[in-house]
Amino acid sequence: MGSIGIFFDYIKEENKSVCRRCKEKIGGNHVTNLKKHVRTQHKEEYEEWLNKQKTEEEDNLKNKKRNREDEDAAAGSSAKKLKQGDIRSALFNEVTVKINLETIENACINLIINGRPLVLMDDAAFHSIIDPILEGLKTTAKINRQNIRMKVIEKADAQRKKISGELRGKMFSLKLDICTKRGRSVLGINAQFIADDGHLYIRTLAVFDLAERHTGVYIISVLLKTLKTYSINISQIFCMTTDNGSNMVKAVKLMDADIEAAEIEQREEMVQQHTEEEEEECGLDNQFFQNDEEEMGQIRGFRCAAHTLQLTIADVWKSGKYSNVLAKVRRAVKELKNTNVVILLKLKKLNVAIIDCPTRWSSTYLMLQRLISLREFCVEYAGSFPNLHLTEGTWNIITEMLTSLQPLDIATKQLQSEDLLMGDLLAAWTNCVLHLISVGTNISEDLYKAMQKRQDILLENAIFCSSVLMDPRYKGLLSKQQKEKAITHLLTTWQTINLLEAPVEDSQEIGSAAECAEELPQTSADPLEGFLAQADEAASSAETTPQNSDEIKRILQNYSTQKRPVDLKNYASPMLYWKAKKADSHPNFVLYKLAQVVLSAPATQVSVERLFSGLAFILSPLRASIAPDLLESILLLRYA
Incomplete structure (x- = not known):
């Protein structure tokens, strides 16, 4: 991490660095990212640190120069006494270092993972450094591109085995997306799960080179092949998060059909294996299955x-x-990007204009924001560049647009968190809606209506409702009907958890994947907090639905009407809350088991987008022909 690490504490389990000054979490421990945070957020401390670094470097250089002069003087006085056999020791300084072959090989592997080409392993200058070390180790091992390539692939295979063990017998969620770089299309697949330690983990399963059209059928065949590689039963998949592409939607539907068939077959086997008494103990009676047959699909x-x-x-x-x-606006922006105008902007030390892009998030907001900052420039030079002329009314509308879009820009940034839960999504969405109402412009009203329409669709999703219900921070945002939907889905999930935990033979465990391979408060200082408090009151005062004989359903119904726990703020995440409470009672244990599954459902596919950022780095113009197996191995290890 380097000396910049004095500003941070690194949490290895979460792969995040926590700033000791502001407590902000930053993904990974890359020096560049950490420096950027300190430079932008703690400027005075950064300048102080930078000056100290420069002073230390200058002192080191002076010391090195002084040492060299002393050594040269000593060498000159004793040169006459040297014998021919002592020439080598006079020309070369012998040093003793603690290093072994494994450390060297891992360093070479990391060079490749971090974007260096394999040809580096055969570079003469590189070997002038590495060969004396190998000679000193007295080893016959060779460092070359072929050997290191195999080492990268072997290490990736070991990572796959580790992931397979982490996911064995556990429900988890998937994130999928497709990216095209350098003429190559790849399917990125991430697995997301919550481990027994209560922390959420993301694992890269595959970066598959696509050789056919990106149809839903082809995508699902690649996915099933990947699941088979990890010995994953398709019934283990709780949720698949994708973009809105028709091929991805089709793939999810096809996958759901396969999961349904596998679960029905697996349930039939369970019914045959257990007596009626055993079934009652497990909550797996035939009537329970029959009532939820439709829900399984x-x-x-x-x-x-x-x-x-x-x-x-x-x-x-x-x-x-x-x-x-x-x-x-776009005409004005294009004019501002004209070469002659750009020169004028630079002379005045102003920022260059930004043109929006349909596929780039918040780009229209950023375009308007930059244009507003250049308003005086546009007014000054409108006579020379006619497209820069905008009426006062147009500028007023642009300002309204910017003000109205700001809540959505804030929400977009919030949604880019890798460990975003469905509850966090609903909270950010609700907060954005509340701020749009407070803006009170025609544009904000239109945006509000559009968000409400999309929110209605979100709340029709049983996975979304289930995950929000199991998040004690935000379950009060759900209506009575939405909670009922969530409970029904959670009952189905409980069945699957029991099926997966039941003892089965290894051949049965992976069989299915193998076969398929073929009105709102306005007075609160915090609108969202006031809204949540009101929702809690409504939930606790609502009539309780008639109790069901099934114990799990009764536990869920009781939980759904409870207020937010008083001690919830003592825990960093809702899952850590459930982990701490699971031993208190049997109902809490049931809720913990369910929360471990449903809270892992990904609200976004941002981690796959970041995976593709790494792809652009690895798949550089000079490495566009890198073999698919090596490319996948590098990215799997890079985002392990």
Whole structure:
């Protein structure tokens, strides 16, 4: 991490660095990212640290120069006494270092994982450094591109075995996306799960080179092949988060059909193996299965919330009400990007304009924000560049647009957190809606309506409702009907958990994957907190539904009407709360088991997007032909 590490504490389990000054968490421990945080957020401390670094470097250089002069003087006085056999020791300084072959090989592997080409392993300058070390180790091992390539693939295979063990017999969720770089299309697959330590983990399962059209059938065949590689039963999949592409939606539907068939077959085997008494103990009686037969076939898909939020903005723009203004804005921005105008901007030390891009999140907001900052420049040079002329009314509309889009920009940034839970999504969404109402412009009203429409779709998703219900922070945001939907889905999930935990032979465990391979408060200082408090009161005062004979359903119904726990703020996450409470009572243990599954459902596919950022780094113009197996191995290890 380097000396910049004095500002941070690194949490290895979460792969996050926590700033000791502001407590902000930063993914990983890359020096560049850490320096950027300190430089932008703690400027005075950064300058002090930087000056100290420079002073230390200058002192080190002076010491090295002084040492060299002393050594040269000593060598000159004794040169006459040297014999021919002592020439080598006079020319070369002998040093003793603690290192072994494994350390060297791992360093070479990390060079490749971090984007260096394999040809480096055969570079003469590199070997002038590495060969004397190998000679000193008295080893016959060779460091070359072929050997290190095999080492990378072997290490990736070991990582796959580790992931397979982590996921064995456990329900988890998937995130999928497709990316095209350098003429190559790849399918990125992430697994997301909550381990017994209460922390959420993301694992890269595959970065598959696609050789055919990206149809839903082809995507699902690749996914099933990947699951087979990890010995994963498709019934283990709780949720699949994708973008809104029709091929991805189709793939989820196909996958759901396979999961349904596998679960029905697995349940039939369980019924045959258990007596009636055993079935009652496990909550797996035949009547329980029959009542939920239809529920087993529901789609296990969830559409990326970050993409969905961008679609709400697109819905408003597509209405045509603001097309003329946006057209004028884009003409002005294009004029500002004219070479002659850019020169003038630089002379005045102003930022260059930004043009929006349909596929880039918040790009329209950023375009408007930058244009507003250049308003005086546009007014000054409108005579020379006509497209820069915008009326006072147009500028007022642009300002309204910017103010109205700000809550969505904030929400977009919040939704880009890798460990975002469904409850966090609903909280961010609700907070955004509340702020849009407070803005009170025509544009904010249109955005509010668009968000409400999309929110209704979100709340129809049983996975979303289930995950929010099991998040004690935000379950009060759900209506009575939505809680009932969630409970029904959680009962189904409980069945699957029991099926997966039941003892089965290894051949049965992976068989299915192998076969398929073929009105709102306005007075509170914090609108969201006031809304949550009101929702809690409504939930606790509502009539309780008639109790069901099934114990699990009764536990869930009782939990759904409870207020937020008083001690909830003592825990960093809702899952850590459930982990601490699971031993208190049997109901809490049941809720813990369910929360471990449903809270792992990904609200976005941001981690796959970041995986693709790494792909662009590895798949550089000079490495565009890298073999698929090596590319996948590098990315799997890079995002392990």
